[in-house]
Amino acid sequence: MRARVRDWLNQLGVARADAEDLVLACSEACANSVEHAPALPGPNALVVRGTLLVDSIVKLTVRDYGRWHFAPRTPEEPQRYDAGDEPGGLKTQPASHSGHDIVVIGASAGGVGAIAGLVRSLPADLPAAVFVVLHVMSTGTSVLPEILLRERTLPAAHAVDGEHVEQGRIYVAPPDLHLLVERGRVRLSRDAKENGHRPAIDTLFRSAARAYESRVVGVVLSGVLDDGSAGLLRVNLHGGATIAQDPEDALYAAMSQNAIDHVQPDLDLPLADIGPALVELAGRPPSREILTIAPNDPVAGDPGSLDPQPGKPSGFTCPDCGGALWESEEGEILRFRCRVGHQFSTESLFAEQAEGVDAALWGGLRALEERVALNRRLEERMRSRGQARNAERFERRAQESERNAALLRDLLHDLQSPRDVADDVDAGAGRR
Numbered sequence: 001m002r003a004r005v006r007d008w009l010n011q012l013g014v015a016r017a018d019a020e021d022l023v024l025a026c027s028e029a030c031a032n033s034v035e036h037a038p039a040l041p042g043p044n045a046l047v048v049r050g051t052l053l054v055d056s057i058v059k060l061t062v063r064d065y066g067r068w069h070f071a072p073r074t075p076e077e078p079q080r081y082d083a084g085d086e087p088g089g090l091k092t093q094p095a096s097h098s099g100h101d102i103v104v105i106g107a108s109a110g111g112v113g114a115i116a117g118l119v120r121s122l123p124a125d126l127p128a129a130v131f132v133v134l135h136v137m138s139t140g141t142s143v144l145p146e147i148l149l150r151e152r153t154l155p156a157a158h159a160v161d162g163e164h165v166e167q168g169r170i171y172v173a174p175p176d177l178h179l180l181v182e183r184g185r186v187r188l189s190r191d192a193k194e195n196g197h198r199p200a201i202d203t204l205f206r207s208a209a210r211a212y213e214s215r216v217v218g219v220v221l222s223g224v225l226d227d228g229s230a231g232l233l234r235v236n237l238h239g240g241a242t243i244a245q246d247p248e249d250a251l252y253a254a255m256s257q258n259a260i261d262h263v264q265p266d267l268d269l270p271l272a273d274i275g276p277a278l279v280e281l282a283g284r285p286p287s288r289e290i291l292t293i294a295p296n297d298p299v300a301g302d303p304g305s306l307d308p309q310p311g312k313p314s315g316f317t318c319p320d321c322g323g324a325l326w327e328s329e330e331g332e333i334l335r336f337r338c339r340v341g342h343q344f345s346t347e348s349l350f351a352e353q354a355e356g357v358d359a360a361l362w363g364g365l366r367a368l369e370e371r372v373a374l375n376r377r378l379e380e381r382m383r384s385r386g387q388a389r390n391a392e393r394f395e396r397r398a399q400e401s402e403r404n405a406a407l408l409r410d411l412l413h414d415l416q417s418p419r420d421v422a423d424d425v426d427a428g429a430g431r432r
């Protein structure tokens with residue numbers, strides 16, 4: 001009988017560790033049922049009915065197992081989430097008492113203080129798993145977990161690829177790795193950057209919305225540009241709850257202001273009120289209608305997917321790889337994506353283009369100054385040989401290049417790209 005149950009579980013794609021628990025549970029359930037079953041006629045019929053009985057008991061037990069997994073076990077033991085959405089995995093339904101127990105938080109400039117302040121207001125027994133992306137430099141180190149541990153509320157650490165999702169823990173994205181949430185598991189990936197970032201807020205939010213749908217709460221805190229809006233919109237489309245920090249309360253208002261403008265989140269709150277709201281949401285079952293995006297909807301495609309790319313060709317090139325960008329609309333948000341999966345919001349693309357213009361202008365200035373130097377050298381050479389006419393020709397050229405270089409230098413001086421703003425401020429985290 002146990003072999004049959006194992007076969008069944010294997011077909012259902014249940015992970016080996018869970019399967020052994022289930023085999024025991026099914027055996028007990030079957031033994032009980034057989035003991036209390038009415039007398040069955042004939043040996044062949046008995047085998048057939050017995051097989052059907054085992055199958056139905058296994059199905060029921062597997063269904064119940066999902067419920068056990070969602071129910072808190074003991075206060076000391078953190079709740080683990082099932083792995084139902086893993087490839088070929090077991091689909092389970094949340095128990096009716098499940099609240100918004102997957103919290104995803106995104107911040108960039110001014111984000112360290114905001115995240116620490118939010119964590120400070122959370123209870124140590126928060127019945128939710130918390131995931132944090134702070135836009136950090138790919139090459140830098142991140143001490144955010146240590147900073148959050150000082151708040152003495154929830155344990156915080158850099159996420160580890162493949163670890164279980166557990167309530168009452170904070171998973172922080174390490175530098176240069178995307179933090180993704182799968183059903184029951186944490187994933188880290190070096191996929192293409194989004195809005196020039198890895199880790200990226202939108203990438204985390206999108207993965208959580210896909211895995212846990214209406215159980216997710218998305219929180220956008222202090223930051224520049226419009227990072228987080230696309231991810232928050234996806235949380236909203238999947239029926240999750242959405243919160244933006246009150247822009248007046250944020251050290252850098254643009255990120256939450258953009259989220260408010262484009263997503264109309266359920267709540268916009270000062271930082272001090274976000275923690276209590278998360279506690280309240282964790283105890284409230286998701287009730288909103290789920291507007292799940294169909295899997296074949298172009299905007300639901302995976303980054304890096306091959307042809308056909310979602311949307312239409314934009315005529316722009318990807319600032320990260322030079323490839324063509326396709327544009328697509330999601331709600332009010334326009335997105336750009338290249339073949340290999342670099343993704344940009346309009347503000348991020350604008351910032352990247354401004355950086356490209358800046359680099360091109362400095363390149364132009366360098367070329368002009370080299371031209372001045374070359375003409376001056378040739379002018380001197382001609383004068384030393386007594387060729388006054390040729391020397392004057394090179395002098396005129398040098399003067400013309402000097403005038404152009406001066407104009408360009410003035411232009412560069414006056415030009416401030418959005419990227420400059422972002423670079424100035426990321427509270428030790430910074431963009432690339």
Ligand SMILES: [Zn+2]
Binds near residue numbers: 318320322323340342
């Ligand atoms: Zn690209």
